[in-house]
Amino acid sequence: MPVASARPVTLRSCERRRLQTMAYGRKTPYQDRVRAQIVLAAARGMSNARIAARMQITVDTVRTWRGRFADRGLEGLADRKRSGRPPRFTPLQVAEVTALACQLPAETGTPLSRWSCPELAREAVTRGIAEALSVSTVRRWLAHDALKPWQYRSWIFIRDPQFRPKAARVLDLYARVVDGLPLGDDEYVISSDEKTSIQARCRCHPTVAPGQARAMRVNHEYDRGGAVAYLAAWDVHRGKVFGRCEPATGIIPFMNLVTQVMTQEPYASAKRVFWVVDNGSSHRGKAAIKRLTTAFPNAVMVHTPVHASWLNQVEIFFSVVQRKVVSPNDFTDLTQIHERLRAFEERYNATAQPFRWRFTTTDLDDLLARLDRHTPDRHTPDRQEQSCTLQAA
Incomplete structure (x- = not known):
């Protein structure tokens, strides 16, 4: 009785490269690796028995995958669809x-x-x-269904009855518009805030630099060396930051920052300089507006709505400082914090560019309308006095 000869296998260059990747790739599943090696050996003219002996598998396995590749090419090496076990749950x-x-x-x-x-x-x-x-x-x-009930995100109700007009004014300033008119070349927008309580944590053992297959190692125990507040003012359209360290936050430290900026050009001779701030105690209410205008007549204070610090662009810069300077916290004393932050400002300003702020007043209206649809029980006749929800920044 004649013996069936092995199916001939001829590879194109693209198929050979694909099979070699499958056969010798580190992340290739074992079954795909075996099938690719069978086909590569068959393309070299080896018999089924020799391939089986060399790979320590059965001749039937070699014959199956050799034949499937000869019939369908690379697609033949994939598993065929199976009906599977009947579902146990309705x-x-x-x-x-x-x-x-x-x-x-x-x-x-x-x-x-x-x-x-x-x-x-x-x-x-x-x-x-x-x-x-x-x-x-x-x-x-x-x-x-992409459900993860073990996760949660915090959110907050808007309490500011003037949320929409306040937020719109800030967003217009970012778009170089004020009261419906474009900003002039001698008008600037400054985003300012304070980053409180940057601690000097002197580790009990020195930090170990990263090495091969080893992350940076920071000792858990530390001695407290005090804390400082970092105040920063970000020029929204010029992409430049001005910062200073103070023992604590307050009216005087904030005015020191304002003086630092407003006594420099081009702000000293500018027509108007808009200061975007949140509702922190250092610059809250009409008293803060009057205090700023008295000290610098060309300065205009603009408050973000309550619970809307995410509208303040300087928060983006603070997130950069947190990632690149503060964490992991390993400072011997407060002087080192001052020097590190001052050096980082110089380094950052050397390549800084304005942030790509894409949230506009149109997006704000769309967001408020979408929230309205999800909170029908909290509507009021006045659109500006409605209560809605926003994800906390």
Whole structure:
């Protein structure tokens, strides 16, 4: 009885490169690696028996994948679709568990703050939704609908009755518009705030530099060396920062920062310099506006709405300082903090550019309208006095 000859295999250059990547790639699954090696060996003219002996697999395995590649090419090396095991749970059971995950545990009488997959599986069995339910099954159901009930994000109600006009004025200034007119070349916008309590934490053991397969190591124990406040003013359109360190925040430290900026050109001779600030105690209310105008007649203070510090662009710069200068905190004393921040300002200003601020008044109106649709019970006749929600910055 004649013996069937091995199927001939001829590779194109692109197929050979793809198979070599599969056969010798570090992250290639084992079964894909074996199939690719079978085809590469067959392309060199090796017999099925020799390939099987060399790779320590059966001749039937070699014959199967050699034949599939000869018939369908690279697509033949993929697993064929299988019908799989019949589902053990009905769509109704899946929907009930998903609906349970979309409820607060307190609403169901469960003494939990958040759901987890083990707790959901346990609660589903307790309620009789299923006789038995594994944690991995619940996790797979939630992943299908992108549900993560163990995570949460904080949010806050807007309390400022003048939120919309205040926010719109700040956004217009970022767009170089004030009272419906474009800003002149001799008008500037400064975003200012304070970063409080930057501590000098002297580690009990020196910080170890990163090495091969090792991250930087910072000792957990430290001695407190005091704290300073870092005040910064960011020129929104010129992309330049002015900063100073003070023992604490307050009216006098803030006015020191204002003096530092306003006594320099081009701000000293500018027509108007708009100072965008939040509602902190250092610059809150009409008294702060009068104090600023008295000291510098060409300065105009503009307040962000309450609970809307995310409208203040200097907060972006503070996030850069936190990532690149403050964390991890390892300063021997307050003098080192002063020197580090001053040196970072010079380094940052050397390449600084204005932030790409894309949130406009149109986006603000769209956001407020969307929040209105989700909070119908909090509407008031006056659009400017409505209560709505915003994600906390």
